[in-house]
Amino acid sequence: MSLLPSCRGTYYALAFSTTLSIYVATYPYETVALLSLVLTILGVLSVDYADRTTVNQLIEGFTICGARPRYVLFAVVLLTIVKCLILSIPPSIVLAVSGLEEGLINPLLAVAVGVATALYEVRKRYA
Amino acid sequence: MCGAGMVLHPYVVLAMLYVATIVSVWMLYRAKGFEVEERGYRTPSLVSPSVEIVKLVARECIKCRATIVAIASFLTLSLLTASTVSYAALSTEITFRPSIEFSELGISKSMSLDEVFETAKNFDLVALQIYSYIEIYNRSILPLALACNARIPQLQDVCRCVAQNRIVVHETFPYPSISIANQSFDVCRLNLSELLSIEFLPGIYFVHSVGVVGTYSVKVSTPEQLIIIPLDRGIVAELCKETCVYKVLALNIVGRKGLEKFEDFDIVAYPRNSKIVVMGRGFVPTMQCLVSIALSIAMSLILTLPLSSAFIERVRSLYTSLLLQGVSKDIVTIASGLGMWLTAIAFLPLDLAILLPMGTLSSTMGLITYVLAATMLSIYVSKTLSRQAPIAQPEILSFTASVVLPTKLEELDNVVECLRRYVERDDFLELSEIEKLPLDGRKLVRIEMLYRRAMAVLVSVEIEFVQVEEGVEATLRVDVWSLEELDKRRTQSIALLGLSKIVGALRCCSSM
Numbered sequence: 001m002s003l004l005p006s007c008r009g010t011y012y013a014l015a016f017s018t019t020l021s022i023y024v025a026t027y028p029y030e031t032v033a034l035l036s037l038v039l040t041i042l043g044v045l046s047v048d049y050a051d052r053t054t055v056n057q058l059i060e061g062f063t064i065c066g067a068r069p070r071y072v073l074f075a076v077v078l079l080t081i082v083k084c085l086i087l088s089i090p091p092s093i094v095l096a097v098s099g100l101e102e103g104l105i106n107p108l109l110a111v112a113v114g115v116a117t118a119l120y121e122v123r124k125r126y127a
Numbered sequence: 128m129c130g131a132g133m134v135l136h137p138y139v140v141l142a143m144l145y146v147a148t149i150v151s152v153w154m155l156y157r158a159k160g161f162e163v164e165e166r167g168y169r170t171p172s173l174v175s176p177s178v179e180i181v182k183l184v185a186r187e188c189i190k191c192r193a194t195i196v197a198i199a200s201f202l203t204l205s206l207l208t209a210s211t212v213s214y215a216a217l218s219t220e221i222t223f224r225p226s227i228e229f230s231e232l233g234i235s236k237s238m239s240l241d242e243v244f245e246t247a248k249n250f251d252l253v254a255l256q257i258y259s260y261i262e263i264y265n266r267s268i269l270p271l272a273l274a275c276n277a278r279i280p281q282l283q284d285v286c287r288c289v290a291q292n293r294i295v296v297h298e299t300f301p302y303p304s305i306s307i308a309n310q311s312f313d314v315c316r317l318n319l320s321e322l323l324s325i326e327f328l329p330g331i332y333f334v335h336s337v338g339v340v341g342t343y344s345v346k347v348s349t350p351e352q353l354i355i356i357p358l359d360r361g362i363v364a365e366l367c368k369e370t371c372v373y374k375v376l377a378l379n380i381v382g383r384k385g386l387e388k389f390e391d392f393d394i395v396a397y398p399r400n401s402k403i404v405v406m407g408r409g410f411v412p413t414m415q416c417l418v419s420i421a422l423s424i425a426m427s428l429i430l431t432l433p434l435s436s437a438f439i440e441r442v443r444s445l446y447t448s449l450l451l452q453g454v455s456k457d458i459v460t461i462a463s464g465l466g467m468w469l470t471a472i473a474f475l476p477l478d479l480a481i482l483l484p485m486g487t488l489s490s491t492m493g494l495i496t497y498v499l500a501a502t503m504l505s506i507y508v509s510k511t512l513s514r515q516a517p518i519a520q521p522e523i524l525s526f527t528a529s530v531v532l533p534t535k536l537e538e539l540d541n542v543v544e545c546l547r548r549y550v551e552r553d554d555f556l557e558l559s560e561i562e563k564l565p566l567d568g569r570k571l572v573r574i575e576m577l578y579r580r581a582m583a584v585l586v587s588v589e590i591e592f593v594q595v596e597e598g599v600e601a602t603l604r605v606d607v608w609s610l611e612e613l614d615k616r617r618t619q620s621i622a623l624l625g626l627s628k629i630v631g632a633l634r635c636c637s638s639m
Contacts, residue, residue, distance in 0.1 A: 023426070029211070042196060052436075
């Protein structure tokens with residue numbers, strides 16, 4: 001968790017979720033809710049690019065310290081989940097408050113995509 | 128059946144969007160062209176080197192996986208903007224007292240004649256100003272077709288005559304009848320002077336008017352120039368047989384019923400709170416719409432900034448190589464930005480195809496968002512590349528090395544000849560000059576080579592041969608001279624390349 005402030009992706013996620021929240025609050029339409037879901041997924045993929053170096057260093061550090069791959073995987077996945085939640089929860093709350101309950105699916109989908117990406121990266125690393 | 132105004136479901140649009148994007152990127156990635164049989168001659172090409180650089184950068188961008196995410200972000204954001212576009216008709220409120228009080232007024236210059244006759248049913252008064260002179264008794268006269276469906280005090284006499292299927296002329300008109308469209312009409316002589324000053328809106332008169340120059344209205348100036356005819360399909364069709372320019376004024380005195388087809392008119396006016404609201408046909412985006420565009424661009428920047436590191440990583444090696452080749456930093460920077468921008472803009476037709484069913488204004492706003500987002504990403508990437516570019520200074524680096532060869536000083540001529548052959552065959556270095564200088568008890572050989580991958584980089588190697596017990600000791604000193612801006616790392620690489628080449632060649636040649 002102490003790594004979060006060092007990740008550029010955390011700040012991108014915060015900025016993105018704030019902007020998207022303002023957007024969906026200004027335009028609480030069904031189409032916007034749907035597109036916000038797509039944007040959240042794209043945001044997860046984009047934030048992943050921002051922290052690729054940091055995550056690689058993290059894996060490197062864990063490996064040097066002799067950590068088992070599953071611990072490395074756990075750390076990386078946990079980091080990704082937290083970032084995905086930072087990115088997706090504020091817009092989904094705004095959507096839900098605006099009466100668009102379909103926005104509540106955003107965090108679930110964001111976490112799913114984020115975890116899949118993290119798994120892919122770690123497995124590629126250990127392959 | 129799908130009609131012209133079909134609106135696709137957002138899920139379908141999104142599915143189409145992503146499938147098309149992925150297929151396009153895949154096709155671009157896979158496209159390698161056709162191999163053709165090589166001929167013995169080459170056709171001179173006039174393609175600018177800058178264009179080639181742009182193509183190289185674009186190719187690198189297409190190969191990058193982050194491109195898919197960036198393009199998908201741009202497309203989604205443009206769709207988001209287009210779906211939230213709101214606009215308002217251009218309107219203004221004026222303080223004006225019209226000559227005839229109306230509850231609604233429509234003015235059109237683009238309505239078809241069929242629409243004019245259809246519109247006439249819904250309005251109390253319809254005046255069709257025909258801007259084509261007709262010749263009547265050797266006089267050029269402007270016709271005004273009129274239909275009255277209600278009692279209007281200012282036009283009571285005119286409307287009565289028109290209703291009797293007579294043609295209204297000024298009281299000085301000397302003839303009893305007029306023949307128009309092979310029909311003879313009785314004339315109805317009235318004083319038309321007062322009609323000339325009937326004004327509905329500033330510059331819009333009951334009679335023909337073409338506008339206002341300063342404070343002067345350009346309109347029919349004398350009543351003799353005017354005749355008023357019934358708004359009859361046959362007569363108007365005959366008058367407008369050839370090219371016909373006309374303006375329609377349609378108004379209601381009480382109640383609003385005729386402006387349901389608002390889009391038929393160029394200008395619409397109606398009174399509100401002792402003022403007149405005048406609405407035009409143009410539309411302007413609302414403040415909310417502009418906020419939507421700004422937020423979309425902000426989001427696109429946040430989304431694509433992390434991706435830019437992937438682009439930069441991809442293009443950086445190309446950027447450095449081009450700098451090494453002697454291309455100026457400005458050209459490489461501009462080419463990088465342009466290459467990236469063109470890659471993004473290549474998907475603009477796809478964006479257009481997705482947005483078009485949403486209407487012209489929505490499409491325009493979506494396209495503006497797309498282009499602005501792509502432009503800002505390109506500018507950011509090119510600026511970052513330029514900032515991170517190695518600071519290159521012309522410099523000279525020197526390296527020395529020493530090697531003992533199992534030979535004798537007298538046999539060095541053969542070794543030098545062998546050395547020449549080795550250097551001549553090299554892929555990186557081109558032999559420029561080789562000279563031998565005999566000194567007291569030792570020999571000096573100087574070899575000058577040009578680095579093939581640059582324009583003006585000279586590698587100079589001086590070798591001093593001294594006879595020692597084990598053989599001949601060769602002391603090498605390498606200098607790299609560059610007229611181009613090379614960074615230290617590159618110069619060092621070239622120097623080491625030259626040194627290793629000569630040492631290797633010496634070892635091979637002396638052991639033969």
